[in-house]
Amino acid sequence: MKFFTEENLELAHEIIGRYPKPRSAMIPLLHLAQEQEGWVNDDAMTEIAELLGTTSAEVLGTCSFYEMFKRKPVGKYVINICTTMSCALMGAGDLMKHAESRLGLKSGGSTPDGLFTLEGAECQAACTEAPCLQVNYRHQYRVTPDQFDQLVEDLASSDSDIPKHGVLSQIRQHIPEDKFVGSTPPEDVVSAPVWLNEDGGRE
Amino acid sequence: MTEMAGTPIPHAPGFIANLTPRIVTSRFDYEDSHTLARYESTGGYQGLKKALQRTPEEVHSEVRDATLLGRGGAGFPAGVKWGFCPPEVWPRYLVVNGDESEPGTYKDRLLMELDPHQLIEGCLIACYAVGLSQCFLYIRGEMAVAQERVAQALNDAYAAGYVGKNILGTEFSVDIVLHWGAGAYVVGEETALIESLEGNRGMPRLKPPYFPASIGLYGQPTIVNNVETLSNLPWILEHGAQAFTAIGTETSPGTRMVAVSGHVKRPGVYEIVNGTTTFRDLLYGIDMCGGIRDDNDLKAFVPGGGSAPWFTPEQLDLPFEASDVGPQGSMLGSGAIMVMDETTDIPAAALTLTKFYAHESCGKCVPCREGGTWLEQILRRVVEGRGTSRDLDLLIEVGETICPGDFPHAAVASKGIEAVPFPYRMTTICFVGPSAFAPIHSALTLFREEFEAKVAGNDEPTMIEVAVDV
Numbered sequence: 001m002k003f004f005t006e007e008n009l010e011l012a013h014e015i016i017g018r019y020p021k022p023r024s025a026m027i028p029l030l031h032l033a034q035e036q037e038g039w040v041n042d043d044a045m046t047e048i049a050e051l052l053g054t055t056s057a058e059v060l061g062t063c064s065f066y067e068m069f070k071r072k073p074v075g076k077y078v079i080n081i082c083t084t085m086s087c088a089l090m091g092a093g094d095l096m097k098h099a100e101s102r103l104g105l106k107s108g109g110s111t112p113d114g115l116f117t118l119e120g121a122e123c124q125a126a127c128t129e130a131p132c133l134q135v136n137y138r139h140q141y142r143v144t145p146d147q148f149d150q151l152v153e154d155l156a157s158s159d160s161d162i163p164k165h166g167v168l169s170q171i172r173q174h175i176p177e178d179k180f181v182g183s184t185p186p187e188d189v190v191s192a193p194v195w196l197n198e199d200g201g202r203e
Numbered sequence: 204m205t206e207m208a209g210t211p212i213p214h215a216p217g218f219i220a221n222l223t224p225r226i227v228t229s230r231f232d233y234e235d236s237h238t239l240a241r242y243e244s245t246g247g248y249q250g251l252k253k254a255l256q257r258t259p260e261e262v263h264s265e266v267r268d269a270t271l272l273g274r275g276g277a278g279f280p281a282g283v284k285w286g287f288c289p290p291e292v293w294p295r296y297l298v299v300n301g302d303e304s305e306p307g308t309y310k311d312r313l314l315m316e317l318d319p320h321q322l323i324e325g326c327l328i329a330c331y332a333v334g335l336s337q338c339f340l341y342i343r344g345e346m347a348v349a350q351e352r353v354a355q356a357l358n359d360a361y362a363a364g365y366v367g368k369n370i371l372g373t374e375f376s377v378d379i380v381l382h383w384g385a386g387a388y389v390v391g392e393e394t395a396l397i398e399s400l401e402g403n404r405g406m407p408r409l410k411p412p413y414f415p416a417s418i419g420l421y422g423q424p425t426i427v428n429n430v431e432t433l434s435n436l437p438w439i440l441e442h443g444a445q446a447f448t449a450i451g452t453e454t455s456p457g458t459r460m461v462a463v464s465g466h467v468k469r470p471g472v473y474e475i476v477n478g479t480t481t482f483r484d485l486l487y488g489i490d491m492c493g494g495i496r497d498d499n500d501l502k503a504f505v506p507g508g509g510s511a512p513w514f515t516p517e518q519l520d521l522p523f524e525a526s527d528v529g530p531q532g533s534m535l536g537s538g539a540i541m542v543m544d545e546t547t548d549i550p551a552a553a554l555t556l557t558k559f560y561a562h563e564s565c566g567k568c569v570p571c572r573e574g575g576t577w578l579e580q581i582l583r584r585v586v587e588g589r590g591t592s593r594d595l596d597l598l599i600e601v602g603e604t605i606c607p608g609d610f611p612h613a614a615v616a617s618k619g620i621e622a623v624p625f626p627y628r629m630t631t632i633c634f635v636g637p638s639a640f641a642p643i644h645s646a647l648t649l650f651r652e653e654f655e656a657k658v659a660g661n662d663e664p665t666m667i668e669v670a671v672d673v
Contacts, residue, residue, distance in 0.1 A: 018380045020294075020337070021421060026402030027385050031344075052402070065404035065565075067386030068344045080345075084306045085509060086464035086541050088555040122388065122559050123306040123509070124345060127464035127539065128217045128471050137347040141216055169350035173357050173381040179367030181378045183337050186421040190293045195375040196259055196334040 003043040008036055011172075012051055018175065020183040022052045026062050030069055034166040039070040068137075070165075075110045077155050078165045080121035081133045087123075090130035096120060098145040102152060115156060117165075136165050215316045215348070217309055217462070219471035221490040224450055226458050227434045228474045230318050237352050239359040242320040248365055250440035254328050255373050262332040266436065268444035270456050272477075274310075275300055275391075275429030276508065276537045278525050285333045287416035288424040294336040295424035297329055298400060298415075299433060301342040301349070302384055302391040306509030306559055307539030309472055310460035311430035315342065315349040318434070319356035323366065323379060325433030328440055330377045333426060337378050339400055344384040354381055388563035392633045393427040394419075395565070406567045407633040431460055431538075452478030455524050461485065465542035466499065467492035475523060482506065483519040486542060499544040503649060507536025509556045510638035512625070513645035514613050532613040532622040549653045550586045553646040557582055560639035570605045571636030577601050578639050580667045589665045590658045595647065602640035605630055610637075610644045620648065 004012060012032060016025040029051065033044035040063055042056070049056040063069045070078075081087075081096050100106055103116055110117040126132040129141035133148075140151060154160045163170065184190050218231050230236040230245055242248070254262045267282030288295055299322070303311040314322060326338045340357075342350050357379055360366045368376045387405045389395050394408035397420050412418045419425025435457060439447050448456040455478035462472045463485060469492050475485065486492050486501070495501050503513045512533040514521075521527050525535050543552055561575035578601055584590045585598075602610070606627045614622035629637050647654060 018378070021401070023402035024382075024400055027344075027399065028382065031383070031385065062402060062404055065387060066344070066384070069385055083555065084559050085505070085552060085555040086307055089465045089541070089543065089547065089552065121345075122562060123304055123308075125303045125309045125312045125343070126215075126217065127307050127309045127541070128462055130464060130470070134345065137345045139215070139348070168344070168347045168383065169354050170347075171351045171354040171358070173354045174361075175367065175378065175380075176361055179361050179364075181337070181368050181376045183378065183380075184294050186294060186423045190336075192291070192293055193334050193336055193376075195331065195373065 003033065003036075003041070003047040005036065008032055016051065018183065020185045023054060026052060026059065027066070030059075030063055030066075031166075031168060034069060035168070036166070038076070038164060038166045039073050041071075073114075074165055075117035076115050076164050077135050077162065078117045078119065079133060079135055080119050080124070080137075081107075082122070082124045082126075082131065083120045084123040086127035087130040087132060092131040095131050095133070095143060095145065095148065099148055102149060116152070135162050137168060138162055215313055217472045218313055218317075219469060219473055219491075221473055221475070221488075223458055223474050223476050223480075225474055226438045226447075226450075227314060227318070227321065227431060227460065230321070231313070236317045237319055237356065239320060239356065239363060242318070246441065247320055247437075248324055250437035251324050251327050251365070252371065254331055254440045255371060255375060259332050259334060262328065262440065265444050266332060266439060269439045269447040270454070271432060271435055271439065271447070272455060272525075273429055274431035274435075274459065274538065276305065276510075278535065281428060281432050284414065284416060284428075285329070285426055287414045288333060288426070289417055292424050293334075295334065296420045296426070297326060297333075297335040297338040298393075298396060298420060298425055298427045299326060299338065299340040299430060300391065300393065300396055300427055301340060301346075301430045302396060303343055303430070303537075304388045304391055305537045305539060306556060307462060307464055307505060307541045308508050308537040309462040309464070310538060312343075312346055312349050313460070313472055314430050314434050315346070316352045319353045320360065321434050321437055322353070322430055323356055323360050325436035326379055327366065327370065327377065328436040329426065329428060329433060331375055335377065335426060337380065339380050339382045339420075341396060341400060342381070342383045344386050350381070350383055357381055387565070388559075389565045389633065389635055392635075395633070396427060397425060404565070406565045409632060451476050452524060454478065454526055459523065459538050461523070461538040461540060463492050463540045463542065465504075466496045466544035466547070467494070467542050468496055469493045478522060478524040480523050481520050482514070482523070482540070485523075485540065486519070495542065495544050497544075499546065502543045502545050502547050503549070503645075504543060505539070505541040505642075507534045508539040509541075509559060510534075510634055510641055511536050512610070512612050512641050513649060515615060515649055517616060518613055529625045530622065532611045532625060534625050549646050549650045550582065550657055553642040554579070554582050554586050556642040557639050560635055564635055564639070568631040568636060570630045571639065574601050574605045575636060575639040578643060582643060584665060584667060585654060585657050588657060589661070591661045591664050592655065592658050593664065594658060595651070595654050598643050598647065602644060605636040605640050610640065612645055612648045615649060
């Protein structure tokens, strides 16, 4: 069964074309699958394997290594509360307890309405703004329990700009055809770039 | 591809300006610092233009003369690293390490969100100097906004002729491909980054070769540079190596971005003068952190990211200079300082770091995979009051399977403890294993009495619950 929509399939081919070897597009394509479905299912991995000329076991091998790829459905909003040192020093433990009781679940669980998944996360590179959390990998800084409640309310009432889980960058890189240098697979023997030659690029 | 429904991108907070000359943060005060228009109107792409008027070898020498030390953690000079590419082997690649995730570190994300063109220009200069045929800009998966900013900047730079075929009308042609990760700390290690970029599980490669410059992406020569390192290049090419080395010290020129977090009055990211600024300047300076919160006493601080052995107030006057910090038992790492005041529960604080490294172990080396997990579980038992005094020795015993011999630590004059210089010996391929032990070793060496208080009165060992998730 085919997984990718026609539009995403076209995008997948464009992404693959940027790499010297197709397999390098593995993580971007897994993200694309997660963007389409909210999680990565078996059909997605099978199709990615076909696109990259590898096996679905290889795709699963890569997929299962990375924390962000969910192989079971998760909530529309995945809330990651940072629990590493800087945030822990500034009250991340209390924030997590508050979040668990507000959402009525334990870290790792999802609400029955499929809206929220709560996770404890590791350092999110916002250490000076502790305690911090991410909703679908978008930061919220110096979060108090009241702010957390407000955030949950806003998200529940769709009063938020945050896209559904799986959508990362909302701006895609596009390389215009006439500007694309193209990638050379390593096994093709090539010589030094022309600009390295004696007067390459200069008159 | 077309842009998807655009949403306003919030500014990342964190940066605090002080009196230091600003090399990489010079545009951070502008609301539109990330746009091409702002970049061009503030001297943007001038470094590239100057570079293209010179030969690649001259550009390489300029960077070598600037002694630009890598800002990712190891502090290796970029110009020297570039020189490790074997001659006459093509193609060769540039991989930008934007997988910032060392606990406490917050600078590369700011640079990518607030000044993406500066990074792009830096990539181009590196590609030109070393003859790199393609650049992969690897951004950490959890940084959606940084990915948006860099994607937009790349699209604009391609359209304006700064990237791609025949850059600025010359023969110089290179693509910059935006790539992004999916959540794995260990991918910040350069050979793991390359594995990840090849579509594999992000596990570090066996060494030697020590530098991917000889054998890297697809087995080809590959330069891996940190975001902050590359962001320095436009300034160096525009103003010259001499102007760069005039700032800071001879061995550590230029500036550095340092994130100070934890119990200080003004936690923030500061650009400081390399080599001369002391930890005291940073933590207590009125134009910097302004002291410890509530005017409490300082108990300890981590000077260089979660992997670094801890310092106490006795090391406050050390300058931000690797050759001073190393012999005193720690490292500068990724420019991340985490501050603990007198109210801190030290064993619990150590646990937050050990838990991190145990969780992030890739599983390739047994001492790290097993040792890290056991360190976390034993320490958790101690922190929760279920440990015995034997557990404290057990922690050291397990740690020594990862790092045999004396582990580096700071001096504590009041207790008659002398410093053990950095670095350590290790039984693992990369630094994740030793990093799981570092906080425990530091905390136990400097504050053993706090651990003893937690285990006091417990003689019967308790079993460790090993949860199995199937």
